[in-house]
Amino acid sequence: MIHRQTLTQLAADLRARKVGSVELVRAYLARIEASQPALNAFVSITAEQALAEAEAADRALAAGRGGALAGVPIGHKDLFCTAGVRTTCGSRMLENFISPYDATVVARLKAAGAVMLGKLNMDEFAMGSSNETSHFGPVRNPWNSTLVPGGSSGGSAAAVAARLVPAATATDTGGSIRQPAAFCGVTGIKPTYGRVSRYGMIAFASSLDQGGVIAASAEDAARMLREMAGFDPRDSTSVDVPVPDYLAGLDAPLAGLKIGLLKEFFDQGLDPAYERCVREALAVFTRLGANLREVSLPNIPLSVPVYYVVAPAECSSNLARYDGVRFGHRCLEARDLEDLYKRSRSEGFGAEVKRRIMTGTYVLSAGYYDAYYLKAQRVRRLIAGDFERAFGEVDLLMGPTTPTVAFALGAKTADPITMYLNDIYTISANLAGLPAMSVPCGFAAGLPAGLQIIGPHFAEQRLLNAAHRLQLETDWHLRIPGEYA
Amino acid sequence: MALTRAQVENIAHLARLELEAAEIPQFQQNLSSIVDFIGELERADTAGVAPMAHPLAGLAQRLRPDEVTEGDEHELYQRNAPQVASGLYLVPKVIE
Numbered sequence: 001m002i003h004r005q006t007l008t009q010l011a012a013d014l015r016a017r018k019v020g021s022v023e024l025v026r027a028y029l030a031r032i033e034a035s036q037p038a039l040n041a042f043v044s045i046t047a048e049q050a051l052a053e054a055e056a057a058d059r060a061l062a063a064g065r066g067g068a069l070a071g072v073p074i075g076h077k078d079l080f081c082t083a084g085v086r087t088t089c090g091s092r093m094l095e096n097f098i099s100p101y102d103a104t105v106v107a108r109l110k111a112a113g114a115v116m117l118g119k120l121n122m123d124e125f126a127m128g129s130s131n132e133t134s135h136f137g138p139v140r141n142p143w144n145s146t147l148v149p150g151g152s153s154g155g156s157a158a159a160v161a162a163r164l165v166p167a168a169t170a171t172d173t174g175g176s177i178r179q180p181a182a183f184c185g186v187t188g189i190k191p192t193y194g195r196v197s198r199y200g201m202i203a204f205a206s207s208l209d210q211g212g213v214i215a216a217s218a219e220d221a222a223r224m225l226r227e228m229a230g231f232d233p234r235d236s237t238s239v240d241v242p243v244p245d246y247l248a249g250l251d252a253p254l255a256g257l258k259i260g261l262l263k264e265f266f267d268q269g270l271d272p273a274y275e276r277c278v279r280e281a282l283a284v285f286t287r288l289g290a291n292l293r294e295v296s297l298p299n300i301p302l303s304v305p306v307y308y309v310v311a312p313a314e315c316s317s318n319l320a321r322y323d324g325v326r327f328g329h330r331c332l333e334a335r336d337l338e339d340l341y342k343r344s345r346s347e348g349f350g351a352e353v354k355r356r357i358m359t360g361t362y363v364l365s366a367g368y369y370d371a372y373y374l375k376a377q378r379v380r381r382l383i384a385g386d387f388e389r390a391f392g393e394v395d396l397l398m399g400p401t402t403p404t405v406a407f408a409l410g411a412k413t414a415d416p417i418t419m420y421l422n423d424i425y426t427i428s429a430n431l432a433g434l435p436a437m438s439v440p441c442g443f444a445a446g447l448p449a450g451l452q453i454i455g456p457h458f459a460e461q462r463l464l465n466a467a468h469r470l471q472l473e474t475d476w477h478l479r480i481p482g483e484y485a
Numbered sequence: 486m487a488l489t490r491a492q493v494e495n496i497a498h499l500a501r502l503e504l505e506a507a508e509i510p511q512f513q514q515n516l517s518s519i520v521d522f523i524g525e526l527e528r529a530d531t532a533g534v535a536p537m538a539h540p541l542a543g544l545a546q547r548l549r550p551d552e553v554t555e556g557d558e559h560e561l562y563q564r565n566a567p568q569v570a571s572g573l574y575l576v577p578k579v580i581e
Contacts (some may be wrong), residue, residue, distance in 0.1 A: 032566055045554055088574060097564075097565055098565060100558065100561045100562055100564070100565070130579045164514050192541075193517065193540045194541060194544075207538065207540060208540070221533075233549065236546045236547055236548075237539075237546060237548070239541065239544065299529070302525065302529055304522075304524060305522055305524075305525045305526050306526065307558050308519060308522065308523050309523050309526070316500060320501075323501075324567060325563035325567075325574055325576055326562075326563075326565070326566055326574055327562075327566060327568075328567075329567075329570070330563075330567035334577050335577065336577050336578075336579075337576055337577055337579055338501070339577070340576060341501040342501050342502060342503040342576055343498075343503055345501055345503075346502050346504070349502075351508075353501055353518065354500075354504075354512070355512065355515055355519070356501045357502065358493075358496045358497060358502065358512065358516060359516065359519050359520075359523075361496050361499050361500040361502075362496050362516070363523070365496070365499060372523060372526070374536050375526050375527070375529075375531065376523070376526055377536030377537050377538060378529075378531035378534040378535070378537070379526055379529045379531060379534075380536075380537045381534050381535060381537035382529065382531065384535060384540070384542070394543075415518070416515050416518070416519060417518055417519065417522050420522075428526070428541075431540065432540060433540025446547060447519070457541060461578045468581060
């Protein structure tokens with residue numbers, strides 16, 4: 001069965017001409033079509049374009065050419081701009097927006113030969129932890145369709161878990177790659193801030209947003225990230241640091257690796273069955289010769305409140321561009337300019353986006369700026385400092401990705417704070433700009449649990465190495481939900 | 486801290502959002518609980534700590550040379566515009 005192959009195997013089989021890209025693309029498109037009523041993972045399916053690209057990839061491969069991902073089908077989170085293809089960001093505001101250009105990530109993967117099958121569903125403007133804020137309806141968890149897939153990259157995670165695509169792009173502002181990866185039992189990596197270009201990624205919170213990938217294994221993620229990462233003059237926050245070959249270091253032995261267990265993550269309301277999964281994965285690292293010890297980051301409990309000042313503040317500025325004038329939704333029969341702004345925005349944005357814009361407006365408004373915004377930025381430095389000290393003593397930090405396994409649709413929509421607290425373990429890595437992964441680490445009550453691995457800036461290779469070695473010893477990442485196996 | 490209805494209406498106005506009368510109590514309740522939640526930051530001792538705006542310490546944002554690098558693509562870009570005439574974006578009359 002083609003869909004049980006990893007991206008790594010598919011890329012090799014394509015190159016060896018054991019399978020054609022057109023054949024692969026047809027097989028995956030059929031899976032996507034069949035899954036849509038149940039999962040709703042895709043907002044747009046680009047079948048015609050995909051088949052044309054697959055034919056081109058097959059010709060290139062036949063001629064002994066083609067990039068590292070030639071002919072490999074993938075999906076893009078609908079937050080990445082794709083030239084000539086609708087890019088909605090999960091919002092009514094951009095329901096009919098046809099991007100005039102490709103995001104750098106999209107262009108790079110295209111140049112490597114990857115074939116886009118469609119655009120993946122997500123929380124509106126990436127604001128949400130359950131995919132329930134999407135204007136295009138929630139995505140459902142392939143392990144149990146009454147549960148959420150996590151968010152905001154819920155479509156990306158569900159699609160990879162159900163093997164509708166071998167890998168998908170995703171973005172992470174406070175956990176939006178790692179939390180859905182954990183909920184869906186797949187592997188996700190959020191690189192260091194500045195590692196992957198944000199050009200053409202629709203902005204939410206510019207000091208936190210980072211593009212990354214969700215795949216079935218660390219090796220597959222490394223193969224994708226190798227093509228995506230690197231300096232981009234078009235993104236002023238892109239960092240000009242060479243990209244190592246992420247595949248080269250995957251097999252390095254872990255003997256002597258110093259792993260810190262994030263004490264606060266195990267203290268804060270972690271479900272006991274989930275904790276057992278995490279501890280089981282940690283025991284694998286001990287067997288592989290790593291040294292584990294507890295590490296305390298005292299300011300970490302303030303991560304969520306800091307985030308809910310900084311992220312909404314940046315969101316309120318970034319989303320000011322949606323004014324009904326140049327692109328996006330426009331209301332009918334505006335009386336004057338203010339009426340045009342107000343009604344276009346109120347009709348175009350959903351409730352959670354409005355809450356975040358208003359929270360941001362409030363913390364940035366006269367009289368509150370120092371008390372909230374500057375204060376949050378000071379605490380942000382304390383949190384970053386905690387990590388810096390920890391990485392003076394250990395090579396990697398580990399803990400759970402989420403406090404619980406996936407929850408039911410509707411369970412947390414009534415109270416925003418309950419929803420926000422779902423990202424309690426993931427947010428701190430964004431505040432400090434650190435690379436972080438979620439890797440499958442077992443099942444609690446039949447649902448996937450995720451081990452989170454956090455590293456120092458630009459240590460993606462070390463993260464991928466540790467995750468890959470874990471995956472050589474375990475098979476949690478190879479489990480596919482029954483209906484999609 | 487509970488936000489008043491007038492405060493919520495003012496925030497919405499500043500953000501150029503128009504809330505329906507029926508939805509204001511819900512936003513009032515949600516925003517009040519968010520403000521309480523972020524109020525927790527007050528407890529943190531940040532004396533002498535400089536605000537952190539960029540997650541990578543010591544890295545300032547680059548400036549590029551002030552050179553034209555993009556061609557004129559206004560026709561392409563205006564395909565997404567709600568209302569255009571003669572290459573111009575149309576909005577309700579601003580100046581009488």
